[in-house]
Amino acid sequence: MSTAIQDPQTVERPNYLNAEYGWKSWLLTTDHKRIAILYLISITLMFFVGGIFAVLIRLELLTPQGDLVNSDTYNKFFSMHGIVMVFFFLVPSIPATLGNFLVPMMIGAKDLAFPRINLLSWYIYIVGAVFTLAAVVLGGVDTGWTFYTPFSSSYSNTFVITAASGVFVAGFSSILTGLNFIVTIHKMRAPGMTWGRLPLFVWANYATALIQVLGTPVVAITLALVGLERAFRIGIFDPAIGGDPILFQHMFWFYSHPAVYIMILPGMGVISELVTCFSRKSVFGYSFIAGSSIGIAIIGFLVWGHHMFVTGMSMYASLYFSLLSFLVAVPSAIKVFNWTATMFRGSIVYDTPMLYAFGFIGLFTIGGLTGLFLATLAVDVHVTDTYFVVAHFHYVMVGGMVMAYMGGLHFWWPKISGRLYPEGWAKFAALLVFAGFNLTFFPQFILGYLGQPRRYHAYAPEFQVLNVMSTAGASILGLGYLIPLIYFLWSMRHGPKATSNPWGAKGLEWETTSPPPTFNFDKTPIVTEEAYAYSHKQEVEVG
Amino acid sequence: MPLFPESASTIANSIDYLYFYLIAVSTIMTVLIFSAVFIFAIKYRRRSPDEIPAPIHGSLKLEIFWSVVPFIIMLSFFWWGAQIFFESASPPPGAMDIYVVGKQWMWKIQYPEGQREINELHVPVGKPVRLTLASEDVIHSFFIPAFRVKHDVVPGRYDTMWFTATKPGRYHLFCAEYCGTEHSGMVGWVTVMSEPDYENWLTGGGSEGTMVQQGERLFQQLGCSTCHLLDQQGRCPIMRGVYGSHVQLQDGKTVLADDAYIRESILNPNAKIVAGFKPDVMPTFQGQISEEGLLQLIVYIKSLAITSAPGTTAPGAAGAATTGGGPRPPAKRTQPTGGKK
Ligand SMILES: [Cu+2]
Ligand SMILES: [Cu+2]
Numbered sequence: 001m002s003t004a005i006q007d008p009q010t011v012e013r014p015n016y017l018n019a020e021y022g023w024k025s026w027l028l029t030t031d032h033k034r035i036a037i038l039y040l041i042s043i044t045l046m047f048f049v050g051g052i053f054a055v056l057i058r059l060e061l062l063t064p065q066g067d068l069v070n071s072d073t074y075n076k077f078f079s080m081h082g083i084v085m086v087f088f089f090l091v092p093s094i095p096a097t098l099g100n101f102l103v104p105m106m107i108g109a110k111d112l113a114f115p116r117i118n119l120l121s122w123y124i125y126i127v128g129a130v131f132t133l134a135a136v137v138l139g140g141v142d143t144g145w146t147f148y149t150p151f152s153s154s155y156s157n158t159f160v161i162t163a164a165s166g167v168f169v170a171g172f173s174s175i176l177t178g179l180n181f182i183v184t185i186h187k188m189r190a191p192g193m194t195w196g197r198l199p200l201f202v203w204a205n206y207a208t209a210l211i212q213v214l215g216t217p218v219v220a221i222t223l224a225l226v227g228l229e230r231a232f233r234i235g236i237f238d239p240a241i242g243g244d245p246i247l248f249q250h251m252f253w254f255y256s257h258p259a260v261y262i263m264i265l266p267g268m269g270v271i272s273e274l275v276t277c278f279s280r281k282s283v284f285g286y287s288f289i290a291g292s293s294i295g296i297a298i299i300g301f302l303v304w305g306h307h308m309f310v311t312g313m314s315m316y317a318s319l320y321f322s323l324l325s326f327l328v329a330v331p332s333a334i335k336v337f338n339w340t341a342t343m344f345r346g347s348i349v350y351d352t353p354m355l356y357a358f359g360f361i362g363l364f365t366i367g368g369l370t371g372l373f374l375a376t377l378a379v380d381v382h383v384t385d386t387y388f389v390v391a392h393f394h395y396v397m398v399g400g401m402v403m404a405y406m407g408g409l410h411f412w413w414p415k416i417s418g419r420l421y422p423e424g425w426a427k428f429a430a431l432l433v434f435a436g437f438n439l440t441f442f443p444q445f446i447l448g449y450l451g452q453p454r455r456y457h458a459y460a461p462e463f464q465v466l467n468v469m470s471t472a473g474a475s476i477l478g479l480g481y482l483i484p485l486i487y488f489l490w491s492m493r494h495g496p497k498a499t500s501n502p503w504g505a506k507g508l509e510w511e512t513t514s515p516p517p518t519f520n521f522d523k524t525p526i527v528t529e530e531a532y533a534y535s536h537k538q539e540v541e542v543g
Numbered sequence: 544m545p546l547f548p549e550s551a552s553t554i555a556n557s558i559d560y561l562y563f564y565l566i567a568v569s570t571i572m573t574v575l576i577f578s579a580v581f582i583f584a585i586k587y588r589r590r591s592p593d594e595i596p597a598p599i600h601g602s603l604k605l606e607i608f609w610s611v612v613p614f615i616i617m618l619s620f621f622w623w624g625a626q627i628f629f630e631s632a633s634p635p636p637g638a639m640d641i642y643v644v645g646k647q648w649m650w651k652i653q654y655p656e657g658q659r660e661i662n663e664l665h666v667p668v669g670k671p672v673r674l675t676l677a678s679e680d681v682i683h684s685f686f687i688p689a690f691r692v693k694h695d696v697v698p699g700r701y702d703t704m705w706f707t708a709t710k711p712g713r714y715h716l717f718c719a720e721y722c723g724t725e726h727s728g729m730v731g732w733v734t735v736m737s738e739p740d741y742e743n744w745l746t747g748g749g750s751e752g753t754m755v756q757q758g759e760r761l762f763q764q765l766g767c768s769t770c771h772l773l774d775q776q777g778r779c780p781i782m783r784g785v786y787g788s789h790v791q792l793q794d795g796k797t798v799l800a801d802d803a804y805i806r807e808s809i810l811n812p813n814a815k816i817v818a819g820f821k822p823d824v825m826p827t828f829q830g831q832i833s834e835e836g837l838l839q840l841i842v843y844i845k846s847l848a849i850t851s852a853p854g855t856t857a858p859g860a861a862g863a864a865t866t867g868g869g870p871r872p873p874a875k876r877t878q879p880t881g882g883k884k
């Protein structure tokens with residue numbers, strides 16, 4: 001942090017953290033920054049709940065026999081891991097925490113457009129989480145996070161309705177957050193903050209919000225129908241009572257493919273901020289990165305059938321979904337190329353957030369490229385429902401999204417907490433995460449092509465070595481996540497005080513104090529330059 | 544420790560080549576991006592704290608280049624993958640039929656010749672095999688990694704898949720769609736045998752007669768035969784020659800009498816009423832007949848098809864109709880000439 005810019009900030013200055021004290025001041029707050037903290041605590045808890053299930057899964061898979069727990073218990077482990085991680089960590093992760101904290105500040109606003117609805121979102125999330133955790137405590141659910149029918153609606157003997165209600169309820173939290181962001185970004189930008197000057201993180205959250213508002217109702221309806229069929233035997237998905245099980249998959253993936261972008265787009269937004277700051281350079285191809293977020297949001301709604309190539313869907317539908325799945329890869333590729341180009345002739349430092357950005361670019365590239373394997377019809381037939389798919393989406397979700405989240409958390413931690421974290425430990429943990437991640441998930445690509453199906457409690461003995469590697473990697477990865485938890489908590493009390501702009505970064509959030517005052521800015525800022533104006537020197541065009 | 548699966552079907556090699564092509568292109572892309580990031584990170588590292596690099600705002604030419612070129616490369620993936628997928632969609636005419644019923648948590652296999660097995664599938668080397676897949680309960684997925692084939696087994700309908708095995712041996716059979724408690728126990732073996740060994744194997748077992756005979760027996764037992772007469776009009780449509788024909792319905796539509804139609808007519812007789820007949824004459828057999836029994840009935844009804852005029856059936860049903868005499872001796876089947884590679 002040699003680039004720290006000194007400012008005459010005094011310790012006593014009131015900020016959002018010390019403005020009020022006591023439980024009430026937190027649980028009834030309408031300050032977007034405090035709500036972001038509430039979310040941060042909640043999703044961190046859920047991350048470690050999901051993480052415990054991941055540990056249990058990997059322990060079971062150390063041996064091929066399935067001898068640690070019985071099959072029903074194992075099936076509950078991977079189901080709870082998926083449900084908790086997808087709906088209660090990945091979907092809210094960046095928008096509800098960093099997005100909540102930063103979007104108003106980045107556009108120079110005092111708060112979100114609907115501060116009370118923002119608080120309501122958090123309470124709805126908590127209700128949803130309570131339902132889901134209740135399902136865990138009561139005895140678990142064993143449908144997988146995908147709730148496929150007719151297994152979920154007619155055959156499972158577990159707490160399907162409880163868990164599905166949790167997801168159903170949490171969906172409304174996601175919709176309200178999205179709505180809040182859309183209105184805020186449209187109506188509350190500071191003078192001079194034109195659409196063309198919006199930070200790319202805001203663009204990414206805007207695109208995400210569109211998907212949240214348009215897609216989430218569909219999954220809510222779908223799960224409600226599963227509940228109706230289960231509770232009242234109304235034939236919707238179960239062919240024994242006149243339903244169509246494939247209809248469920250169409251409805252489920254109509255949301256859940258775009259949901260992949262709900263999970264990854266905000267992460268891409270973070271990476272745009274990190275790469276520019278730590279290269280000290282304006283972003284290469286601003287409008288292409290911003291536009292590709294919107295492109296992903298739109299095309300992402302048209303590709304869901306690539307999850308269904310072996311269901312016996314019509315040949316022409318399969319061709320269509322395959323082709324469009326390749327098309328949706330283009331905007332993601334554009335982003336990767338532009339980030340790389342941003343580094344060209346930059347002034348690059350390797351602070352922890354940038355290490356995570358490097359990790360993201362590398363792992364997301366692998367995750368994205370292996371997605372192309374799955375879009376390729378004949379290859380998908382072989383690898384779908386195997387560990388290849390498991391590896392692929394963990395490369396995107398954990399290698400991509402969680403890397404970006406960790407990078408963002410480190411980057412804005414001084415702003416959020418007013419304190420600096422220990423850089424040495426942070427770098428060490430980032431390396432652990434990267435190494436542990438690859439050791440965990442790379443062998444799973446090989447396992448998948450070999451043919452190990454996913455969601456297997458016991459597996460063929462010849463797959464053991466690769467599974468042991470995966471479990472070894474997972475323990476390193478777990479450690480890599482625990483260390484930041486410890487030093488972040490430590491730094492809140494003992495970390496050195498942060499200046500308002502410790503990275504020398506551009507963006508309105510860095511122009512206010514760390515931590516910011518309750519209404520973010522003493523005076524509404526006026527924006528006069530484009531995003532990432534790291535230099536006012538003569539501009540150079542290439543190409 | 545194996546790192547790559549065995550290839551034991553005609554389609555396995557073509558999928559592997561495509562897979563290698565994907566790996567090659569992906570590796571090149573990954574190396575390009577990794578080295579660009581790595582080189583830039585080293586070469587343009589910050590050398591003094593106050594250095595300010597000149598901004599570069601972008602380049603339309605580059606944006607077009609790295610949008611269009613990757614997409615063209617992806618189109619080659621699409622094209623190649625679609626081609627194999629298309630070819631592997633329908634079996635060559637004359638494929639031999641085997642019937643698969645998935646249930647929690649086992650695979651029940653029956654052969655037209657009458658054999659039945661659980662979690663074991665025996666096939667001859669070098670002959671196209673078509674599987675008809677049915678499920679008694681939830682969705683399963685029939686997956687033979689060494690053949691690179693997989694297809695979901697969806698309750699309430701029939702799915703088909705096919706392959707031609709190329710190498711004698713024993714290969715894994717997995718259920719690939721999560722189906723509950725013993726999903727990972729819903730596994731078995733596919734045994735590929737030489738043609739003489741297979742003929743030998745077929746002659747052992749099968750004390751209940753061929754599937755046609757079993758179906759015929761069911762047809763009597765369930766009382767179907769009292770209304771559906773074989774050669775003259777009873778209270779219900781005649782059965783001979785129905786399979787593979789176009790049936791005129793009461794509402795003016797016509798429907799091809801294939802497996803799905805026969806299945807629906809047994810389980811939900813009022814769904815499609817044949818022109819000239821009344822609804823509610825036939826009771827539903829939903830819940831009174833097993834999936835295996837249904838398949839036996841269908842095979843029996845198929846055996847009553849008039850096979851001498853293959854040109855009269857719709858192209859989509861060509862495989863089904865021309866091999867309508869499935870249970871007959873293999874010698875009667877026409878061997879595909881260009882069906883395999
Ligand atoms: Cu998808
Ligand atoms: Cu299964």
